Structures are given as C-alpha cells and as structure tokens.
Amino acid sequence: MKLLTHNLLSSHVRGVGPxxxxxxxxxxxxxxCPVEFNPHFVARMIPKVEWAALLEAADxxxxxxxxxxxxxxxxxxxxxxxxxxxxxxxxxxxxxxLQCPQSxxxxxxxxxxxxxxxxxxxxxx
Amino acid sequence: MQRFVxxxxxxxxxxxxxxxxxxxxxxKKERLSQRDADPLKRKxxxxxxxVAKKLKIEQTQKIEENKVCQLDKQIxxxxxxxxxxxxxxxxxxxxxxxxxxxxxxDTSHQHDVTFRELGRVIGIALMKxxxxxxxLRNPNLEIFIHLNDIYSxxxxxxxxxxxxxxxxxxxxxLRSTIAWAMASLAEIRAGAIVLDPMCGLGTILxxxxxxxxxxxxxGADVSDSQLLGACxxxxxxxxxxxxxxxxxxxxxxxxxxxxxxxxxxxxxxxKKFKLRKDIKSILQEMERVLHVGGTIVLLxxxxxxxxxxxxxxxxxPLNSKGSHTVAPGIQKHLxxxxxxxxxxxxxxxxxxxxxxxxxxxxxxxxxxxxxxYRVSLGxxxxxxxxxxxxxxxxx
Numbered sequence: 001m002k003l004l005t006h007n008l009l010s011s012h013v014r015g016v017g018p019x020x021x022x023x024x025x026x027x028x029x030x031x032x033c034p035v036e037f038n039p040h041f042v043a044r045m046i047p048k049v050e051w052a053a054l055l056e057a058a059d060x061x062x063x064x065x066x067x068x069x070x071x072x073x074x075x076x077x078x079x080x081x082x083x084x085x086x087x088x089x090x091x092x093x094x095x096x097x098l099q100c101p102q103s104x105x106x107x108x109x110x111x112x113x114x115x116x117x118x119x120x121x122x123x124x125x
Numbered sequence: 126m127q128r129f130v131x132x133x134x135x136x137x138x139x140x141x142x143x144x145x146x147x148x149x150x151x152x153k154k155e156r157l158s159q160r161d162a163d164p165l166k167r168k169x170x171x172x173x174x175x176v177a178k179k180l181k182i183e184q185t186q187k188i189e190e191n192k193v194c195q196l197d198k199q200i201x202x203x204x205x206x207x208x209x210x211x212x213x214x215x216x217x218x219x220x221x222x223x224x225x226x227x228x229x230x231d232t233s234h235q236h237d238v239t240f241r242e243l244g245r246v247i248g249i250a251l252m253k254x255x256x257x258x259x260x261l262r263n264p265n266l267e268i269f270i271h272l273n274d275i276y277s278x279x280x281x282x283x284x285x286x287x288x289x290x291x292x293x294x295x296x297x298x299l300r301s302t303i304a305w306a307m308a309s310l311a312e313i314r315a316g317a318i319v320l321d322p323m324c325g326l327g328t329i330l331x332x333x334x335x336x337x338x339x340x341x342x343x344g345a346d347v348s349d350s351q352l353l354g355a356c357x358x359x360x361x362x363x364x365x366x367x368x369x370x371x372x373x374x375x376x377x378x379x380x381x382x383x384x385x386x387x388x389x390x391x392x393x394x395x396k397k398f399k400l401r402k403d404i405k406s407i408l409q410e411m412e413r414v415l416h417v418g419g420t421i422v423l424l425x426x427x428x429x430x431x432x433x434x435x436x437x438x439x440x441x442p443l444n445s446k447g448s449h450t451v452a453p454g455i456q457k458h459l460x461x462x463x464x465x466x467x468x469x470x471x472x473x474x475x476x477x478x479x480x481x482x483x484x485x486x487x488x489x490x491x492x493x494x495x496x497x498y499r500v501s502l503g504x505x506x507x508x509x510x511x512x513x514x515x516x517x518x519x520x
Contacts, residue, residue: 001369004341008381008384010381011379035366038338113352113371113372118377
C-alpha cells in the first residue's frame with residue numbers, strides 16, 4: 001500500500017463518518033523501490049493530497065525530506081516533484097495496520113493489500 | 126456482394142498488399158527481437174502498438190456501430206431480437222493464392238440471405254476476378270465477411286490469434302477487448318483517479334493502465350483468490366506501481382465522498398447477485414464516492430439491464446403526467462422501496478418524451494445515462510452502459 005492510497009482511505013465503521021479520516025498507520029514491513037518518475041502525473045496528484053494525513057503517515061514511517069506543503073509553482077519545480085514522487089509512490093507498506101481514529105478498529109495490511117472488510121454489525125446501514 | 130468484388134478489384138489488391146506488408150513486419154519483428162538490439166526493439170514495438178491500436182479502434186468502432194443500430198431498434202420496437210449469428214467456413218475451388226472465406230451473417234426474417242449463398246457468391250466472384258483457390262486446411266489469406274440488415278463489412282484478419290489475446294495478461298478475466306472498450310468510453314484523463322470496485326483479476330485496470338499511464342488506478346475485491354490473481358497479473362504486466370489493490374466491499378467503500386473521478390466495473394453476472402437490492406446498494410455507494418461530473422462505465426448482463434429499465438418504469442407515472450410537484454409522501458406510497466423524492470428534481474429538468482427511453486435506464490437519481498452499447502461476450506450478450514454524475518443530490 002502506497003502513501004498515496006493511504007491518503008485516500010477513510011474508515012467506514014458505523015457512526016464514524018468524516019471523523020474516520022485519516023487512518024493511523026503502523027507498519028511492520030516496508031519496502032522502498034524505485035518507480036519511474038512521471039512529473040506530469042505527480043503534479044496532477046498534488047492538489048488532491050491531504051497534507052496533514054500525508055505528513056503524519058510519513059512521520060510514522062520515519063521518512064525524511066518530506067515537503068511540508070505545496071510550494072509556489074510546484075508544477076515546474078522538479079526537486080519538489082521528485083520528493084513528492086518518492087513519498088507518495090516509492091514507499092510501499094507490505095505489512096502493518098490501519099486504525100480508525102474514532103472507533104479504534106484495526107484494519108490489517110497484508111502483502112501490501114489493506115483488508116477493510118467490515119462485519120455486518122460494523123457497517124453503516 | 127458480387128458487385129463489390131468485380132467493380133473494385135484495385136481496393137482488394139491494395140488491401141492484400143497492405144496485409145502482406147504487415148505480415149512481413151511481423152516476421153521481421155521476430156528476427157529483430159532475437160538479436161536483442163534495444164533501439165530497434167523499441168521502434169518495432171511502437172509499430173506493433175500502432176497496429177494493435179488501430180485494430181482495437183476498428184474493433185470497438187465496429188462494436189459501437191453495430192450495437193447502436195441494435196439499440197435504436199430495441200427502443201423503437203421493444204421486441205426481442207431475431208438474430209442468427211452464424212460463423213462458417215466454406216470450401217470452394219479455384220487457383221493460387223489459396224484463400225479461406227469465413228463469413229458471419231446477421232439476418233432477420235426479411236432478407237433470409239444464408240451464409241451458404243453468400244459464401245458461394247463471394248467465392249465465385251473472387252475466383253473469376255483474381256484466380257484464387259480455396260483451401261480450408263492451410264490458407265494463406267483469410268477473408269472475413271459480416272453482413273447484417275444495415276451494412277456489410279469485408280475484411281482480412283491481420284492477426285492469427287484472437288484480438289483479445291494479450292501478452293501482458295497472465296490470467297484473463299473479462300475479454301480484453303471489452304475491457305479496453307469500457308476504459309475508452311470512460312474519458313480517462315491524465316491525473317484522474319480511477320476505481321474498479323469489483324476488479325476480480327484486474328483485467329479492466331490492466332487494459333486501462335496500459336493505454337492511459339498517467340493515471341492513478343485502484344482496484345478492489347472481496348475475494349482473496351481474485352486479489353492474488355490480480356496481484357500476479359499486475360506483476361506479470363509490470364504494472365504493480367500503477368495499480369493499487371484493496372480488499373474492500375463495493376457496498377462499503379472506505380473512501381470519502383466525491384473522491385474518485387472515474388468508476389469502471391464489470392457487474393458480476395450470475396444468480397449469486399440478487400438483482401434489485403444488491404444492485405441498488407452497489408450503485409448508491411459508487412455514486413457516493415464519485416465526483417460530480419465523473420463517469421461510470423458498467424458492464425451489465427441482459428438481466429441487470431432489464432432490471433435497470435424496470436426499476437425506473439415504476440417512476441414513469443410521475444413523468445408522463447408532467448407533474449413535478451408530487452409530494453414526497455405520495456411518492457413513497459407509489460414506490461416504498463426507493464427514495465424517489467430526490468430523483469424527481471432531476472427528472473423535471475429533462476425534456477419529456479425523447480429522453481423518456483433513456484430515463485428508463487437511469488437506476489439512480491443523479492446518475493444520468495449517457496450511452497449504452499450491446500456487446501457480445503461470445504456465448505452471451507451484455508451491455509456497456511455509461512453514466513455521468515450530475516449536480517443534483519444522490520440516490
């Protein structure tokens with residue numbers, strides 16, 4: 001699970017609503033692997049990023065050199081884009097958990113795939 | 126058909142020479158790849174892609190054309206289609222080069238042209254014009270003819286393997302050509318977030334990611350085995366970095382509202398899915414996570430398609446009366462299952478009759494049907510339906 005995905009996920013446990021975001025990340029196995037840098041793609045993702053959530057997750061994974069926010073003219077700032085590219089796409093959490101901040105419910109991440117299936121009692125109907 | 130062969134021999138010869146050239150390119154490719162020269166490989170690769178793309182486009186255009194005509198017919202007549210889809214190879218006599226004529230015929234009652242007659246007519250004309258010989262076992266050239274009530278297509282297949290076969294897909298789920306067609310309808314643009322909430326083996330996402338790489342793809346499924354298969358497919362295709370997988374349920378997506386730009390999905394066929402109730406909750410959830418203005422492209426079985434139309438028919442009495450101020454209390458009485466109070470405001474903005482047929486297919490208030498195509502999956506038929514989320518509130 002990449003941090004870009006983590007940035008999108010929110011808990012859907014019953015009654016939690018918008019307070020289910022962001023999920024607290026805990027990782028036991030992380031892999032960093034190079035991904036082809038595509039500046040156009042990264043630039044388009046920047047406006048969609050929830051920065052607080054991203055910084056929190058990056059902090060948990062002890063990542064360094066994480067930009068604290070978008071800079072002026074980021075579309076052409078290659079250094080900025082490369083750093084974001086690394087944070088969002090090159091760090092893969094293989095094993096760990098995601099925790100709902102409101103209910104405390106833990107969702108496991110296994111082989112890079114988060115399991116967010118809820119039991120019937122937990123779902124919002 | 127006879128006239129087509131006799132009056133225009135040049136176009137036949139042109140087509141054959143192009144086909145021959147493409148085959149030569151194919152053979153050259155094999156030799157080059159053995160030599161393992163990188164820049165050459167890339168160039169040849171490009172050509173291959175161009176050819177593949179062109180054919181894909183032709184294929185989808187053909188599917189679209191074909192099925193739009195059928196859809197019109199359906200809307201007007203609302204009767205069951207009478208179509209015989211026949212494929213046959215037929216033996217003929219003649220001289221070099223050897224050919225094999227393969228025909229498909231779509232006939233309705235009126236014309237009754239059988240494939241046998243068609244085959245005979247074409248074969249004899251070709252023989253007279255070019256001196257070609259028919260050979261069923263080992264032909265050099267295959268001629269494909271498709272004839273239906275509206276038009277005819279004559280073509281020469283360029284590939285020896287089915288168009289849907291893909292080198293980069295290890296285990297195919299949905300037929301790749303259909304997956305690609307769905308992706309192409311979805312208006313995928315760079316920087317979009319594309320979700321397939323019932324991805325299975327990930328075929329749709331794979332096709333889309335190959336064609337539109339600057340996009341963020343997310344696939345979800347409830348089944349471990351399917352996700353494992355999808356994972357394998359992604360690895361084999363080298364697309365592990367472009368497509369993320371989640372184990373989540375489509376009726377409970379752990380995504381904030383309005384967070385996804387495009388949804389493409391193959392709604393599972395089969396009796397396991399109880400039609401009305403399940404489909405409704407699936408659509409509600411999909412609609413929730415979709416941005417306003419975003420598109421949904423779904424592959425529906427005949428049953429689902431029929432169900433969509435029936436679902437909306439229960440709302441039709443509101444529309445035909447022309448009254449848009451029916452109180453919510455009354456609406457609930459008409460159809461206690463559905464929350465039709467909100468969909469009413471959307472209906473009131475449509476033009477009355479020419480939209481009525483399309484409206485019948487709108488399963489959910491703010492999802493506006495855009496287009497719909499009937500496609501063949503081999504043994505069964507299905508429908509590719511595209512919707513767009515409008516500004517009004519949800520289901």
